Amino acid sequence: MLSTLYLLTHLIKIQPVTIDIPVNLSNPLLNDEEVQLLSTIHASEDKKLSVYFGIRGIVYLNQEENIYKNGLDYFEELLKGLEKKGLIEKTDSSFNIFCPNCNYPNVYSRYSCPTCKSMNLKQVQIIQHSHCGYIGPKITLPDTKQVQCPKCNTIITESQELTRETYQRVGFHFECVNNHRFSRPDITHLCPACEARFDYKESNYRPLYDYTLTEKAYQLLRQDKDIDSFLIDISSMLTQLGYQAVHEDKIIGFSSSEHTIPLTGTKNEKVTLFGVSITGDKDDLIQLLGKKMDIENSSAVFLDAYGNKELASLGQVYNIMIVDLTAPTWQNKLKQWLTENDPARRNVMIRRTK
Ligand SMILES: [Zn+2]
Ligand SMILES: [Zn+2]
Ligand SMILES: [Zn+2]
Numbered sequence: 001m002l003s004t005l006y007l008l009t010h011l012i013k014i015q016p017v018t019i020d021i022p023v024n025l026s027n028p029l030l031n032d033e034e035v036q037l038l039s040t041i042h043a044s045e046d047k048k049l050s051v052y053f054g055i056r057g058i059v060y061l062n063q064e065e066n067i068y069k070n071g072l073d074y075f076e077e078l079l080k081g082l083e084k085k086g087l088i089e090k091t092d093s094s095f096n097i098f099c100p101n102c103n104y105p106n107v108y109s110r111y112s113c114p115t116c117k118s119m120n121l122k123q124v125q126i127i128q129h130s131h132c133g134y135i136g137p138k139i140t141l142p143d144t145k146q147v148q149c150p151k152c153n154t155i156i157t158e159s160q161e162l163t164r165e166t167y168q169r170v171g172f173h174f175e176c177v178n179n180h181r182f183s184r185p186d187i188t189h190l191c192p193a194c195e196a197r198f199d200y201k202e203s204n205y206r207p208l209y210d211y212t213l214t215e216k217a218y219q220l221l222r223q224d225k226d227i228d229s230f231l232i233d234i235s236s237m238l239t240q241l242g243y244q245a246v247h248e249d250k251i252i253g254f255s256s257s258e259h260t261i262p263l264t265g266t267k268n269e270k271v272t273l274f275g276v277s278i279t280g281d282k283d284d285l286i287q288l289l290g291k292k293m294d295i296e297n298s299s300a301v302f303l304d305a306y307g308n309k310e311l312a313s314l315g316q317v318y319n320i321m322i323v324d325l326t327a328p329t330w331q332n333k334l335k336q337w338l339t340e341n342d343p344a345r346r347n348v349m350i351r352r353t354k
Helices: 002-012 032-043 064-070 072-084 215-224 228-240 282-294 311-318 330-340 343-353
Strands: 051-054 057-060 088-098 108-112 121-129 134-137 155-158 166-176 186-190 204-213 244-252 258-267 270-277 298-304 321-324
Touching: 032 072, 032 204, 032 215, 051 088, 051 204, 057 064, 057 072, 064 072, 072 088, 072 204, 204 215, 228 244, 228 258, 228 270, 228 298, 228 330, 258 282, 270 282, 282 298, 282 311, 298 311, 311 321, 321 330
Parallel strands: 155 166, 270 298, 298 321
Antiparallel strands: 051 057, 088 204, 108 186, 121 134, 121 166, 244 258, 258 270
């Protein structure tokens, strides 16, 4: 009842709904494409999806083929989906002018006359002939390319010195094909895709974003990470709690067969066996159960890097602690379990019952 109400108010309100997905690759909320994109970002050197401007418009680094094949809109929907699920987040990148009509990103720009909108403009230099006091456009003779003062007809050259034969530049203006003069042209944008013309007031000027992975995405992708880093974390936790931690421990069981255990923690002659699984396969759990049963004074912890939710109940049946490494709080849970099942305490209890 409470959750329905919660859902309703959140769906109705403008407030964005954040979907809290369990971090698990097999989660139906993530499709293959999304998983692949996350992995690609994770594999990139700077752990970032960088946007850039290609000849064919906006592209994202290492996603060119995907974008050319399925289109940018499709790809951006994919990004939006991952953002909604809290797996990627925007970082500001650069701004761009988009066509307000068709959203094309590769528009180009021209100057135009503020009066008649003509784009047929020329830039005219304004010069000063101090000798006669002329200030106006620079006039070049068509044959000799020499500059002639239109007021006194002297042939003049540019120089800082003020003589009869010299002129100085004082600025320039634009002149359109219809003889309108102006110092500042309008800027008109043109869209090559739909041929729309628009100015800054109509333009769709918005940022392009790079994307980075969120902590949640890292948790999800940690499943691909080698299990060793987890084992190192756990062995230092064991040491802290007074266990003697051994990697790749070899123990001979009741059956005389030798078991290799990725990690063990020994305290008061009781050993805790750590089994690992990258795939979350329950056969891995059963294997650990076999070892636990064969090894004297042992208890077992199963480290599930995949996050298989079905293992929890099996763990109860086998009396094996299941640690979901994809859960953000796995370290707390494990620590709690190790404290509660501390062999020092367990020993006391066993002596009492004996
Ligand atoms: Zn004009
Ligand atoms: Zn002159
Ligand atoms: Zn357009």
